[in-house]
Amino acid sequence: MIDTARSTVGFIGTGVMGASMAGHLLDAGYPLIVHNRTRERAMPLVERGAVWADSPGAVASLADIVITIVGYPSDVEAVYLGEGGILQRARRGALLIDMTTSTPSLAMRIAEEAAARGLQSLDAPVSGGDVGAREARLTIMVGGEAEVFARAEPLFSAMGRTWTHAGGPGAGQHTKMANQIAIAGSMLGAIEAFAYAKSAGLGLETTFAAISAGAAGSFSMTNYVPRVIAGDLAPGFYVKHFLKDLRIALAEADALGLELPGLSLATSLYERLASEGGNELGTQALWLLYDRD
Amino acid sequence: MIDTARSTVGFIGTGVMGASMAGHLLDAGYPLIVHNRTRERAMPLVERGAVWADSPGAVASLADIVITIVGYPSDVEAVYLGEGGILQRARRGALLIDMTTSTPSLAMRIAEEAAARGLQSLDAPVSGGDVGAREARLTIMVGGEAEVFARAEPLFSAMGRTWTHAGGPGAGQHTKMANQIAIAGSMLGAIEAFAYAKSAGLGLETTFAAISAGAAGSFSMTNYVPRVIAGDLAPGFYVKHFLKDLRIALAEADALGLELPGLSLATSLYERLASEGGNELGTQALWLLYDRD
Numbered sequence: 001m002i003d004t005a006r007s008t009v010g011f012i013g014t015g016v017m018g019a020s021m022a023g024h025l026l027d028a029g030y031p032l033i034v035h036n037r038t039r040e041r042a043m044p045l046v047e048r049g050a051v052w053a054d055s056p057g058a059v060a061s062l063a064d065i066v067i068t069i070v071g072y073p074s075d076v077e078a079v080y081l082g083e084g085g086i087l088q089r090a091r092r093g094a095l096l097i098d099m100t101t102s103t104p105s106l107a108m109r110i111a112e113e114a115a116a117r118g119l120q121s122l123d124a125p126v127s128g129g130d131v132g133a134r135e136a137r138l139t140i141m142v143g144g145e146a147e148v149f150a151r152a153e154p155l156f157s158a159m160g161r162t163w164t165h166a167g168g169p170g171a172g173q174h175t176k177m178a179n180q181i182a183i184a185g186s187m188l189g190a191i192e193a194f195a196y197a198k199s200a201g202l203g204l205e206t207t208f209a210a211i212s213a214g215a216a217g218s219f220s221m222t223n224y225v226p227r228v229i230a231g232d233l234a235p236g237f238y239v240k241h242f243l244k245d246l247r248i249a250l251a252e253a254d255a256l257g258l259e260l261p262g263l264s265l266a267t268s269l270y271e272r273l274a275s276e277g278g279n280e281l282g283t284q285a286l287w288l289l290y291d292r293d
Numbered sequence: 294m295i296d297t298a299r300s301t302v303g304f305i306g307t308g309v310m311g312a313s314m315a316g317h318l319l320d321a322g323y324p325l326i327v328h329n330r331t332r333e334r335a336m337p338l339v340e341r342g343a344v345w346a347d348s349p350g351a352v353a354s355l356a357d358i359v360i361t362i363v364g365y366p367s368d369v370e371a372v373y374l375g376e377g378g379i380l381q382r383a384r385r386g387a388l389l390i391d392m393t394t395s396t397p398s399l400a401m402r403i404a405e406e407a408a409a410r411g412l413q414s415l416d417a418p419v420s421g422g423d424v425g426a427r428e429a430r431l432t433i434m435v436g437g438e439a440e441v442f443a444r445a446e447p448l449f450s451a452m453g454r455t456w457t458h459a460g461g462p463g464a465g466q467h468t469k470m471a472n473q474i475a476i477a478g479s480m481l482g483a484i485e486a487f488a489y490a491k492s493a494g495l496g497l498e499t500t501f502a503a504i505s506a507g508a509a510g511s512f513s514m515t516n517y518v519p520r521v522i523a524g525d526l527a528p529g530f531y532v533k534h535f536l537k538d539l540r541i542a543l544a545e546a547d548a549l550g551l552e553l554p555g556l557s558l559a560t561s562l563y564e565r566l567a568s569e570g571g572n573e574l575g576t577q578a579l580w581l582l583y584d585r586d
Contacts, residue, residue: 104493127508139507164503167495174493175503182486182509188555189478193471196542196556199549200397200467202460210457210468214432215420216475218511249489256492258583262481263489265558290551 006030009155010063012056012079012086013070013100014042017126020133021069021099021159026050028158035059037070056082057089065155066090069099069126072244076102080110087113095151096121099140101241103248104170104177105255107143111169120148123169125176126160129237137161141179143172177249184246184266186218187283190225195290204229224284235282242283243270299323302448303356305349305372305379306363306393307335310419313426314362314392314452319343321451328352330363349373350382358448359383362392362419365537369395373403380406388444389414392433394534396541397463397470398548400436404462413441416462418469419453422530430454434472436465470542477539477559479511480576483518488583497522517577528575535576536563 006029011022014036022045026032032050035058036042046052053059056079060066066086068079076098080086086096087110096114098107098121107123114121122144132138138160142149149165156163166175193216197207208229212221227233246267253260269289278285299322304315307329315338319325325343328351329335339345346352349372353359359379361372369391373379379389380403389407391400391414400416407414415437425431433449433456435442442458449456459468486509490500501522505514520526539560546553562582571578 127504129508139503141503162503162506164499166499166503171493171495174490174495175500177493178486178490178495178500179504179507179509181489182482182504182511182514185482185485185555186479186509186511186513187482189475189480189482192478192553192555193475196474196546196549196551196553197467197471199551200464200470200545202464202467202471206457206459207468207471210432210434210455210459211420211472211475213455214472215422215512215516216472216479218475218479218513219508220479220511221475223508252493253489256489258489258492260485260489260583261558261562262478262485262555265554269554290553 007064008033008062010035010053010059010066012036012059012066012068014045015069016130017133018069019045020130022050023048024136024158025155033059033062055084056086057084060086060090060094063094064091065095065097067097067099067155071100073102073106073248076100076106081113087117087119090117090119092118094119095148097124097152097155098122099124099126101125101176101245101248102173104173104252107173108170111144120145120151121169122148122152123172124152124156125172127176127179133159140164141166141172141175143167143170143174174252177245177252180242180245181249181260181263183220185262186220187224187286188262188266188269190218190221191228191284191286191290194225194228195287198291227282228284228287233281233285233287235280237283238279239270239274239281239283239285240279243267243274246270300357301326301355303327303346303352303359305329305352305359305361307338308362309423310426311362312338313423315343316341317429317451318448326352326355348377349379350377353379353383353387356387357384358388358390360390360392360448364393366395366399366541369393369399374406380410380412383410383412385411387412388441390417390445390448391415392417392419394418394469394538394541395466397466397545400466401463404437413438413444414462415441415445416465417445417449418465420469420472426452433457434459434465434468436460436463436467467545470538470545473535473538474542474553474556476513478555479513480517480579481555481559481562483511483514484521484577484579484583487518487521488580491584520575521577521580526574526578526580528573530576531572532563532567532574532576532578533572536560536567539563
């Protein structure tokens, strides 16, 4: 049963992640207005009761709360700051939540322009992948004012398992960058460990059983090395999206005057994988750079 | 009560790890003969009933099973292959178990020379650190013949939580190298993630709460980042010992014709840390290379 007392939510970007997340909001009883660049991908939500709108601006003109999860920072910029976009057409007092992984500086710029127009905003990128989105077990990292964070918590609780107020505008994106930097290292270590094991003639399943639960263990090893052993390089999480994140992290670190040689190396390895045609594979396909059989 | 039906065990190397491990064997009722380069460190075991012997060879001449856990491959070579060492003086049919993290090639050489003398041998390095040794929760990675592994399992069960037969002679050391390569990556990622977070002005505790249980998580992050946040760079696991392991792994990978840029980078960073006086700190002191305040 739909709770009509709830805020109307606009949802822009119903790709693999967004479709699951918007579905949870429908399940929770929020009246939903949806838009997606590729219309067909939003239709399953429309069949479940969401209303289609023809542009991001049109969504914003109808919603109390607008959530976006689109591809790249350039997409975020276009839907928020473009002609006829969200900021121009949002209703006074509306809450805008960008859940795309994007740049901290863009998040801060949107927050400023939103405030100047009497709007509230949060940057709230997620971690947990397609499975986390589907099972409402996402980790949500949130930047913005504390009272705005509090206003959004009922929505986060419908989509995620943990949500953290990381600080002011941009802090959600910065936290997500820290998250991706850690993954870059643990994935690199796990893949190199098993490349070594294979080269040394060890059984990969035996090696996994011996080391994955101990000091060498990581989410990356536990969740991705079994796929590598099974020959499954399909995404989970796309190389092209991870590479986008790593490039942002590297640019941000650079802007902060911080040298991160591990991040630099991981980025250059994923650049190489992408240049060799790996963009549409999963992040565990880093394996291909080592396993040249 | 001592079970005198049990094999007599010789234990060489009663440092931080070895003292705990030998203590568990005493607890399990094994008659124990001990030797250590620094005599005083073995005295607590002698007070609990172990018998002191003046050299590795003297230990071997009295024991059914000889366990070694010494510092460096050069030490392993000396106690096994040196004049009057273990191989020369071991009793026919004795089982020799080297639990030092050492080179696979040396493990294979010892196995060959042991077999030529009618002795059995295993390479069985451990992971889990001082706490794992103290609490008998070590991960033990074992190379050697299957029936020799089976003979040693009662001893492993007294010292460890998991023990895996990884393959023939040297496979235990190769598995340990895979383990250390994975740790190098996950530690590097965790440290760089929090160096970024600090630089970006995030709260480190908040960041830890937001990301450590998700896709960015690892044993390294869970166990070492809280020490970094607390300003505690004491060993856990010494930089000098980790560096020894990384150098062995790098040399082995090189011998296998395998390029591991992540391992190379981590090794060079730990070399730098060591050259700046970090040898006696814990591995989490990698932080010092990033936090220049």
